Amino acid sequence: xxxxxxxxxxxxxxxxxxxxxxxxxxxxxxxxxxxxxxxxxxxxxxxxxxxxxxxxxxxxxxxxxxxxxxxxxxxxxxxxxxxxxxxxxxxxxxxxxxxxxxxxxxxxxxxxxxxxxxxxxxxxxxxxxxxxxxxxxxxxxxxxxxxxxxxxxxxxxxxxxxxxxxxxxxxxxxxxxxxxxxxxxxxxxxxxxxxxxxxxxxxxxxxxxxxxxxxxxxxxxxxxxxxxxxxxxxxxxxxxxxxxxxxxxxxxxxxxxxxxxxxxxxxxxxxxxxxxxxxxxxxxxx
Ligand SMILES: NC(=O)c1ccc[n+]([C@@H]2O[C@H](COP(=O)([O-])OP(=O)(O)OC[C@H]3O[C@@H](n4cnc5c(N)ncnc54)[C@H](O)[C@@H]3O)[C@@H](O)[C@H]2O)c1
Numbered sequence: 001x002x003x004x005x006x007x008x009x010x011x012x013x014x015x016x017x018x019x020x021x022x023x024x025x026x027x028x029x030x031x032x033x034x035x036x037x038x039x040x041x042x043x044x045x046x047x048x049x050x051x052x053x054x055x056x057x058x059x060x061x062x063x064x065x066x067x068x069x070x071x072x073x074x075x076x077x078x079x080x081x082x083x084x085x086x087x088x089x090x091x092x093x094x095x096x097x098x099x100x101x102x103x104x105x106x107x108x109x110x111x112x113x114x115x116x117x118x119x120x121x122x123x124x125x126x127x128x129x130x131x132x133x134x135x136x137x138x139x140x141x142x143x144x145x146x147x148x149x150x151x152x153x154x155x156x157x158x159x160x161x162x163x164x165x166x167x168x169x170x171x172x173x174x175x176x177x178x179x180x181x182x183x184x185x186x187x188x189x190x191x192x193x194x195x196x197x198x199x200x201x202x203x204x205x206x207x208x209x210x211x212x213x214x215x216x217x218x219x220x221x222x223x224x225x226x227x228x229x230x231x232x233x234x235x236x237x238x239x240x241x242x243x244x245x246x247x248x249x250x251x252x253x254x255x256x257x258x259x260x261x262x263x264x265x266x267x268x269x270x271x272x273x274x275x276x277x278x279x280x281x282x283x284x285x286x
Contacts, residue, residue: 003171004028007084009101010091011042013237013275014118017146018088019072020049024063024147025175028071030080039074046072049147057148059176082108086171088140090118093243098122099130106132114164116140116171120240121187121195121247124157134159138168141188144235151178155188186251187244194232195245195257201229202260205280212280230280233263234273242267 004027008019011033022029023046033039050068053060063071073080078101081087087109091097098119105115114136117127128134139155152172156165165181172179182189201215216228233241242264248257266272266279273279 001085001167001170003085003167003174005030005084006171007032007081007087009078009081009087009089009105011039012090012092013240014142014144014146015090016042016045016049017144018090018118018142020046020053020145021142021147021175023068023071024050024053024061026061026063026071027171027174028073030073030075030084032075032078032081034076036074036076039076043072043074049145053147060147078104078108081105082110082113084109084113086114086116086167088116088118093120093122093240093247095122095126095247098127102127102130102137103132106130111136114138114167116168118142120191120236120244121251123186123251124155124160124184128157128159135161136164138164139184139188140168140172141190143190149177151180153188153190154179154181155184156181157184187248191244192248194229195241195248197229198233198241199245199257199260199263202233202263205230206260206262234279234281234283236273237275238263238272238279239267 006022006027007030008015009032011031019029019031031039047065047068050063054062091101115131117124117137117139118141124137124139128137131137134157137157138160141153141155143149154168169179204210204215205212212230216231219225219228242259245257245259270276271278274283277283
């Protein structure tokens with residue numbers, strides 16, 4: 001079954017990337033968020049990504065502005081997702097927000113529709129339970145920037161069915177992405193490890209061992225990473241990093257996941273990274 005229309009719930013940092021990738025690959029997206037303001041801002045970012053995609057990648061398909069606009073439906077009504085072949089959820093990494101949404105999605109969506117949970121750390125089995133149809137829920141952990149990443153971490157929950165897996169693999173093949181399948185534990189592989197790096201880098205900065213630039217430079221120049229941990233945290237969004245650390249801490253009850261006070265203070269100060277123009281680094285719009 002070729003997927004023609006995909007629902008995207010949550011049009012923030014990663015939701016924008018998911019819609020960009022869908023639209024570039026000729027898939028229509030029904031995009032749901034809380035307000036029309038948020039949706040319009042997201043659409044402007046998606047159009048900007050599509051405009052610059054040819055500069056950043058020679059292999060991505062092209063889409064004109066008009067084609068992109070034809071493929072995007074913006075809505076604040078969850079009910080509009082009922083016509084979609086598959087739903088990708090990317091709302092805030094907060095169980096108090098995700099749980100009631102999955103309860104509603106489970107009631108609203110036709111029984112054969114599967115949900116891809118694009119969570120950073122929350123257990124897919126826990127999400128499946130809230131949806132009331134755990135066989136249809138699978139984890140799909142996209143990385144930022146979504147349209148430029150060749151692979152995705154796919155997480156099989158305790159009850160995830162072969163049908164949900166095959167629907168997701170179909171979608172990922174339409175997006176020309178490789179799936180790396182792992183089992184379900186909070187944080188999966190990627191964030192269970194990467195959040196320790198990012199959190200400890202913030203502690204190193206807090207302890208005045210080094211500057212943000214030098215911390216990142218050691219990862220790039222000595223370890224050969226494409227980005228350092230503090231740049232990565234800025235790209236993800238410091239609020240999402242803090243939410244994820246809190247989920248990991250709560251899930252494992254292991255002090256190694258206690259959030260660095262500096263990280264939390266930056267979130268309270270509204271310095272969320274690239275999305276607000278200031279985090280460990282300062283960014284300029286445009
Ligand atoms: N940022 C990343 O690099 C990244 C990567 C992979 C996965 N994720 C995960 O994706 C999810 C979203 O992360 P983000 O960084 O995009 O966060 P974000 O804060 O940038 O965006 C979250 C969006 O969800 C919307 N939202 C909140 N409640 C909603 C509701 N009830 N109905 C509809 N929309 C609602 C918000 O308005 C916002 O636009 C989180 O679970 C996060 O862990 C993030």
